[in-house]
Amino acid sequence: MTSTAQRLAAIRGDLPPKRHNARTIAALTGNPGCARRAVLDGAGVDKPRLAEAIGFPARFGQSRFAITRGNAFEAQVKADGGAELLRLVAERLGVPVPERAGWTDLGGADDLPDRHERSRRALTTQGPEAALFDHPLLGLDVAGQRVHLEPDLVAARLGGRFHVVEIKSFPVVDGQADPAKVAAAAIQSAVYVLALRELLAAEGHPEELVSHDVVLICPRDFGNRPVASLLDVRKQLLVLRRQLDRMAKLDALLDTVPADFTADPTADPATLAAGLRTVPARYAPECLASCELAYFCRNEAGGHTGALGRPVREALGGVATVAEVLALATGERAPEPEQEEAAALLRAAARLRADALAGNSA
Ligand code: SF4
Structure with a gap:
């Protein structure tokens, strides 16, 4: 066994690796920026069991x-x-x-x-x-x-x-x-x-x-x-x-994962959840239809603009949280130089919303 294979086996725990299929590869390539998914899928972790163990069971799949x-x-x-x-x-x-x-x-x-x-x-x-x-x-x-x-x-x-x-x-x-x-x-x-x-x-x-x-x-x-x-x-x-081609090589990704990281579904749930948080994720709403960890990652990404999907992430580049979005929209907070464009957009949207609400109540 190579050192990478040993590392992946240790991450998976005392369980046989889950086998890939075209659905998992299609989904994996659909979110290549997610290191968490690449590590878990590369190790063949039983993600449905893992999601269940940490209290966020997957809710998709055929009846x-x-x-x-x-x-x-x-x-x-x-x-x-x-x-x-x-x-x-x-x-x-x-x-x-x-x-x-x-x-x-x-x-x-x-x-x-x-x-x-x-x-x-x-x-x-x-x-x-x-x-x-x-x-x-x-x-x-x-x-x-x-x-x-x-x-x-x-x-x-x-x-x-x-x-x-x-x-x-x-x-x-x-x-x-x-x-x-x-x-x-x-x-x-x-x-x-x-x-x-x-x-x-x-x-x-x-x-x-x-x-x-x-x-x-x-x-x-x-x-x-x-x-x-x-x-x-x-x-x-x-x-x-x-x-x-673009997907990072697993060896390089594993170098960034803590040495004691485990995704063995039989391990202590709190240890598992804490460990998962150390591996960067890239949650997007599409995860709900394609990755068993979606509810865990969505919960973790709550309050962040990235969790609202790519169009929002692109429109609000540089504004990381929903709290910041609201503060910039109301003018409660002055934008940083790199947030000027997004802040102007947000103020205009807030004005339009206020006008629409005033029109409705008139
Ligand atoms: S649900 Fe989480 S682990 Fe799965 S692809 Fe999305 S962000 Fe990555």
Whole structure:
């Protein structure tokens, strides 16, 4: 074990590391400035348990009903060796529906290196013209650490190229789906496209072998009939690459974390909370939908302008707290030179508000 790996194991405590998936990587790259999250995710800390231990349990995630419904839809789409799936994908890509296609399930309980090797061999060996690969084990380097991805996805080789196929249980109604859910599916799919490209590139294949067009399969309207759509994830790939490149190396981050820092959920809650406060965070309202520590960090960031989101942080640069904002808006406090612009904005907003209230009461 390297010293970094030992350090991360000590931070995690006596628990196996939580495995990453595309959702956690997508969320991680969505807040690259947060050292706290990078350290916890890099160490594979059980964040839901940690959040619960410190009294701020996470409140997001799919309901049991939604998970069951999603699993049933996925099983239905993949039934009969993926025959229906193959038809949907081929039709959406505009290629002839093959009469036969290989179906390889790369899932299993064997060791990660063995599974990775099976996936590599299956995906890089010439086989039938049309082939579907379920549960391929992929990998990506995240914050200086190798992360294994065990996607619940199918990689389809059709018409000489690979396409990532994502099966989601949110509905497409009248050709429209929830934009937030589509955006989340797009960034997660981009994680898979990138990981699949890396795997094939290591064998000398060009990245174009994996298409940037992802096939998204969802239930149509309010029934269970599947419908396929194409998602162009080129933009998401750029964002993902840039953010993965930008993320600080974990070694450098760990140098700034106190030597006795622990995030072991079985440790004393007060020690855990105090320890977490020593690792810088960058709370934003988006954390509520993507990080299990959001309620702890929101509580900690209370009263600070940064907690109100990026637009507020940018408009009020140099004004750190809500108390300062109010004092500057009322003129109770004179601005520092670097706060002049924000203070003028705040005074104008306060005047407008006062006028509006006076108008309402007139
Ligand atoms: S909730 Fe906290 S730890 Fe998680 S990304 Fe936001 S600021 Fe960082």
